[in-house]
Amino acid sequence: MDVTPTEHGGRRPSAPPGDRRPSAAPGVSSAARQVLARRWAEAVWTTAYLPVSGAEFEQSLLGTLDAVLDELAGDNAAGPAATAAGAALVAEHVTGQHSLLRTVEVLGAGLPELPELAGRADLSGVAASVLARLAAGYAEALRHRTFEQQEDVKQALERVLRLSESRFREVFLASAVGIAISDLDGTVVRANRALAEILGYADGELAHRDLLELFAGDTADQLRAAYQDVASGRHPGFRMQRPMRRKDGDEAWVILAVSALGDERGGRTHHLSMVEDITDLHLLQERLNNQALHDMLTGLPNRQSFALRLESTLGQLEPAATITLLQLDLDSFSLINDGLGYDIGDRLLVLVAQRLRQVFAGEQALIARMASDEFAVLIEHSASTPDVATLAGMINNELAEPVYLDRVGLAVSASIGIVQRPAGGIGHVELLRQADATLHRAKNNGKGQWVLFDAPQDARDRQRFAEVAAMPGALENGEFRLVYQPLVRLSDRRVVGVEAQLRWDHPVRGTLPHDVVIGLAERTGVVLPIGEWLLRAACTAAAGWYRRYGAGTPVLSINLSAAQASDPDLVAAVNTVLDEVGLPAGRLQLGLPVTALSGGGGCAGGGGCAGEADDNLQVLADTGVRMSIHGFGGGPDDLVFLEDLPVRAVRIEDGLVRRLAERPESVTGTALVEVIKLVHTFQATVTATGLRTEDSAGWWQRAGCDLAAGEFFAAPGTPEAITELLGER
Numbered sequence: 001m002d003v004t005p006t007e008h009g010g011r012r013p014s015a016p017p018g019d020r021r022p023s024a025a026p027g028v029s030s031a032a033r034q035v036l037a038r039r040w041a042e043a044v045w046t047t048a049y050l051p052v053s054g055a056e057f058e059q060s061l062l063g064t065l066d067a068v069l070d071e072l073a074g075d076n077a078a079g080p081a082a083t084a085a086g087a088a089l090v091a092e093h094v095t096g097q098h099s100l101l102r103t104v105e106v107l108g109a110g111l112p113e114l115p116e117l118a119g120r121a122d123l124s125g126v127a128a129s130v131l132a133r134l135a136a137g138y139a140e141a142l143r144h145r146t147f148e149q150q151e152d153v154k155q156a157l158e159r160v161l162r163l164s165e166s167r168f169r170e171v172f173l174a175s176a177v178g179i180a181i182s183d184l185d186g187t188v189v190r191a192n193r194a195l196a197e198i199l200g201y202a203d204g205e206l207a208h209r210d211l212l213e214l215f216a217g218d219t220a221d222q223l224r225a226a227y228q229d230v231a232s233g234r235h236p237g238f239r240m241q242r243p244m245r246r247k248d249g250d251e252a253w254v255i256l257a258v259s260a261l262g263d264e265r266g267g268r269t270h271h272l273s274m275v276e277d278i279t280d281l282h283l284l285q286e287r288l289n290n291q292a293l294h295d296m297l298t299g300l301p302n303r304q305s306f307a308l309r310l311e312s313t314l315g316q317l318e319p320a321a322t323i324t325l326l327q328l329d330l331d332s333f334s335l336i337n338d339g340l341g342y343d344i345g346d347r348l349l350v351l352v353a354q355r356l357r358q359v360f361a362g363e364q365a366l367i368a369r370m371a372s373d374e375f376a377v378l379i380e381h382s383a384s385t386p387d388v389a390t391l392a393g394m395i396n397n398e399l400a401e402p403v404y405l406d407r408v409g410l411a412v413s414a415s416i417g418i419v420q421r422p423a424g425g426i427g428h429v430e431l432l433r434q435a436d437a438t439l440h441r442a443k444n445n446g447k448g449q450w451v452l453f454d455a456p457q458d459a460r461d462r463q464r465f466a467e468v469a470a471m472p473g474a475l476e477n478g479e480f481r482l483v484y485q486p487l488v489r490l491s492d493r494r495v496v497g498v499e500a501q502l503r504w505d506h507p508v509r510g511t512l513p514h515d516v517v518i519g520l521a522e523r524t525g526v527v528l529p530i531g532e533w534l535l536r537a538a539c540t541a542a543a544g545w546y547r548r549y550g551a552g553t554p555v556l557s558i559n560l561s562a563a564q565a566s567d568p569d570l571v572a573a574v575n576t577v578l579d580e581v582g583l584p585a586g587r588l589q590l591g592l593p594v595t596a597l598s599g600g601g602g603c604a605g606g607g608g609c610a611g612e613a614d615d616n617l618q619v620l621a622d623t624g625v626r627m628s629i630h631g632f633g634g635g636p637d638d639l640v641f642l643e644d645l646p647v648r649a650v651r652i653e654d655g656l657v658r659r660l661a662e663r664p665e666s667v668t669g670t671a672l673v674e675v676i677k678l679v680h681t682f683q684a685t686v687t688a689t690g691l692r693t694e695d696s697a698g699w700w701q702r703a704g705c706d707l708a709a710g711e712f713f714a715a716p717g718t719p720e721a722i723t724e725l726l727g728e729r
Contacts, residue, residue, distance in 0.1 A: 033069065036110040037062035043106045044089075048096030057092070064088050068130060069116050082130045086137025090145055100138055100281065104131050104288070124296050125304065132288035139281050146255050146276045147239055149177070178254070178275035181261065182211045184231045186224070189270065198254065198277045200247040211273065216243040216251050230260050231268055241278070253282035295369040297346055298353035306368035306376055311428040313366070313378065319424025322381040324388065327435040328395065328414040331447040333373040336410065344405050349373065352412070355398045375414075376435070388418045392450035413448035415439060420452065437461060464520065467506070471526045475533065479505050480517070482537050483716035486725065487557065487687065487709050490701040495725060497589070499557040499689075499709065500538035501716055502530070518561050531564040536577050541719040543583040549726055556583075559591035559630045559651070565613040566596055571620055585624035591651060592617055594631045597641055614645065621646035628687075634675035642682040650679055651687045652705075658690065664699045676704040 041058040050057055064085045071081035089095070089103065111117060111127045120126060172179060178195030182188050191206035199206070199214065212220045212227070219242060229235040237259035243251040254275045260268040293305035301309065310325075317323070330352065337345040349369075356367050356375060364380040379385060386394070395414055402409040417439030419431060434453050441461075442451040474480060480502060487497035501514040512520075521527035535558060542556035564570060578585055596613040621627045628649035632638050633656060641647055652672075660669050676686050688700045691710030700708055717725070 030115065032114050032116075033065050034062060036106070036114065037065050039110060040065070040103065040106045043102040044094055044096075044099050047099040047102055048094050050093055052092075060088070060092060069114070072126065072130075073116060079133070082133035083137035083140075086134040086139070087141035089134075089138055090141035095142060095145075100135065100284065104135070104284065107131060107134070125302055128288060128296075132285065135281070135285050135288050139278065139285060142278070142281070143239075143241070143255050146177075147257055151257075178277070180206065180211055180271075180273045180275070182271045182273065184268070184271065186211050186227065186271075195275055198252055198275060199244060200250075211271075214244050216245045227258065227271055230258055230271065233260075233268065236260075241282075244275070251279075252277055253279045298350055298369050300353050300375075301366065301368040303368065303370045306366065306370065306378075307428055307432065309366055310378055310431065313380065314423050314426070314428055314431070317380065317423040319422060321423045322385075322420065323423050324377075324379040324381065324385070324391065324418065324420045325431055325435045326377040326379075326391065326395075326416055326418050327370070327432075327439045328375050328377075328416040329439055329443060330373040330399075331413045331415055333412065336412075340406075340408060340410075344408070344410075347405050348403070348410055348412070351403055352399065355401075356395070359394050359398050374439075388420055388450070388452055392416050392418065396448055415442040415445075415448065416450035417442050418450060418452050434458065467509070467512075468520050468523050468526075471521055471524065471530070474504060474506075475526070475530055479507070480530065480533070481505065482534065482541070483718060484538075484541070484722045485689070485709050485716040486714040486722070487554070487707050488713045490697065490705060490708050493713070495554055495714075497555040497557050497707065498542075498722055499559070500534060500541075502534060522561050522563055525563075527561050527563045528567060531561065531567075532573055534558065535573065536581070539577050539583050539588065540581045541722075542587060543581040544719075545723065545726060546583060546587055548723075553587060554726070555587055555589050555626065557589045557591065557628070560593070560596075562593050562596040562613075565592040565616060567616075568612060570616045571623075574620060574625065575623065586626065589626035589628055589649065590620060591628040591630040591649075594629050594633070594638055594641065597629065597645070617645055617647075628684075634672055639675075639678060642679060642684055647682070647684055649685045649687060649707075651689065654690055657688050660699070661690075661692070661696050664696075669699075669703070673703045680704065 038058055040061050041054065045054065045057070052060070067081040068085055071079055089099065094103075108127060108131055111130060112123050117123055117126060172190070172192050175192060176194055178192065178198045180188050180191045180195055188206050188209050188211050191204075193203045196203050196206055206214075212223055215223055223242070226235075226238050230237055237257065239255070239257045241253065242256050243253050246252050254277055257274045259272050261270040261272050263269050293302060293308075294300065295302045313323075333345065333348075336348060352375070353367070353369065356377065360367060360377060360379070363385060364382060366378040368376045370376050379391075395416065399412050399414055402411045404410075417435050417437070419434045419438060437458055438451050438453045441457070442449045445451065483501050483503055484498040485501055486495045487499055488494065489496045502517045503514070504512040504517045506512050517530075518527065521530050538556055538558055542553070546553045560570075567573075574588075574590070577583075578588065592613055597617070598611055598614055617627050626648050627646060628651060629638075629641055629647055630651035631653050632650040633653045638650075642650070656668070656672070660666070660672070663669070679686050685706040686704070687707040687709070688705050689709040691697050691700065691708050691712050693712055696710075697708060697712055714725070
């Protein structure tokens with residue numbers, strides 16, 4: 001076989017990776033992984049002697065890469081597979097001077113580009129963690145290999161000492177491992193050139209020195225005791241990592257292996273100390289560990305580091321000591337990224353980090369970057385620590401000072417959640433949860449707001465969040481059901497419609513009403529499958545009434561949530577259900593919330609430019625479905641919907657109905673009478689719900705309202721109850 005020289009002077013097979021490209025097993029390795037494995041193989045191919053072909057080496061690295069990425073997909077964090085990857089490099093003899101460095105360079109650049117990791121918020125931390133674990137596994141495997149080699153050298157030395165001084169000198173001088181032979185009292189008798197080079201001394205300059213004085217730090221006493229144990233025979237030897245002092249004052253990290261040399265009679269006469277320089281590997285590990293615990297953009301501790309230090313701080317402080325945890329989120333930061341580019345956004349984040357350091361320069365404070373535009377600050381209180389309102393003001397005042405980046409003046413504000421409490425009686429995980437929950441409450445209040453943690457409110461929020469989390473299972477388990485609220489024509493008190501309403505038979509809280517259920521479902525994507533279930537179940541019931549009562553069947557009314565109204569699949573879902581159950585489109589009335597509409601193409605509705613909901617309303621109206629709007633307050637913006645959209649009915653906002661029940665002769669009532677007249681000019685009907693008394697029903701009838709519902713007329717009932725009600729007409 002032809003051979004070519006390697007970077008370090010060895011000889012190896014001449015066919016490099018990429019000349020013979022192995023094909024990965026189907027379904028195992030993506031194309032992106034294969035490309036990265038090839039780049040990895042090519043980068044380290046010339047750094048060490050590898051007794052395999054290029055194709056075999058590349059395939060081996062691909063398997064290693066698969067294991068690491070599969071572990072990330074399963075556990076969401078780097079673990080044993082990444083550590084094993086480092087050990088595998090040593091096992092493959094990838095141990096040249098630059099082998100690990102080339103590996104870190106290639107994987108550091110290539111891992112974030114893989115589609116398997118794309119989109120992860122903690123991408124930089126994941127990549128750093130993989131590289132740190134890989135380097136740790138590499139170091140441990142190299143240490144074991146070194147120990148084995150050192151043991152071989154020791155045995156060879158003992159053999160040659162027994163055979164000939166000349167052969168001993170040959171091994172001693174030629175070894176790449178630093179070797180020192182010292183008296184049992186620690187005085188160096190002989191040291192080879194390799195040890196002198198490691199420590200920066202001239203050849204022969206280490207003789208007659210106290211060996212232990214060459215070790216850095218405060219480990220001399222510990223090492224002296226360990227050497228004495230070897231001399232006395234209590235231990236055959238020891239191995240450890242330690243820093244040694246170089247002649248220029250710097251430190252050299254080494255793997256130290258110590259054993260005893262004996263004479264022909266078996267007595268212990270000298271110590272044999274063998275040293276391998278791992279300074280570059282140690283520095284690389286430190287750098288990777290720092291990257292794993294720090295945000296590479298701002299230099300601040302990251303979420304993982306902050307959590308660890310928070311846990312340590314809580315354990316060290318007196319239980320009564322006061323701490324304040326602030327979690328802040330930059331308001332509308334995505335507008336800067338999307339409008340000016342991510343480079344400007346990154347530079348602004350660096351400046352935010354600097355300004356936070358300035359704000360808390362006088363405090364015992366730990367500042368961290370928790371996510372893209374989220375930061376956290378932990379303050380250990382002193383007598384001069386400001387109150388929470390002052391702290392929040394200091395942050396937003398500092399951030400409000402404009403900074404010019406590429407001639408654009410930028411300033412940001414922050415929403416801030418604050419937890420202030422004694423250090424005792426709480427774990428770091430719960431403290432972080434409280435701060436995060438409080439931050440969300442602050443963001444709901446608007447831009448630049450701060451909120452202090454409120455335990456009762458937090459308990460209510462957690463209950464609501466637990467209910468939201470349980471909704472998918474509740475739908476699967478059949479805990480939802482439908483009831484139907486009769487809609488009565490006020491002129492003759494005749495049932496002309498029914499409104500489908502949800503009920504959730506909650507195992508703890510009992511039966512939850514429609515508005516509560518939809519409000520909870522709107523917080524997650526579950527509102528769409530629940531809405532589809534409601535549509536199908538209600539239309540199935542209405543189709544049964546239609547087959548029984550024909551044209552006299554009341555119109556089925558379903559009020560959609562904002563998410564349902566804007567669902568791109570709404571039209572297809574409605575048409576599919578109507579076709580499958582056999583209900584004519586004209587027997588269905590769908591209500592869209594005013595907050596989901598955009599006023600016929602503008603933004604007059606106050607809910608944003610929700611063009612998708614407008615389009616859905618237009619298309620469904622064209623298919624014959626009756627379209628209405630609910631949450632109607634009678635303002636000019638609401639009237640725009642009637643002018644620009646094919647709306648056939650409006651439902652008065654529930655809060656307005658309750659207000660007029662208490663003060664029917666108010667100015668609001670007088671104005672609403674005029675609004676109802678305007679609605680009728682658009683050939684649309686008006687519905688008021690929640691009516692409880694004859695007086696209320698009479699007022700709405702005199703005001704010109706067309707339809708009404710409420711317990712005064714009839715309570716919501718089951719499909720069977722509605723069938724019975726219709727049969728009595």
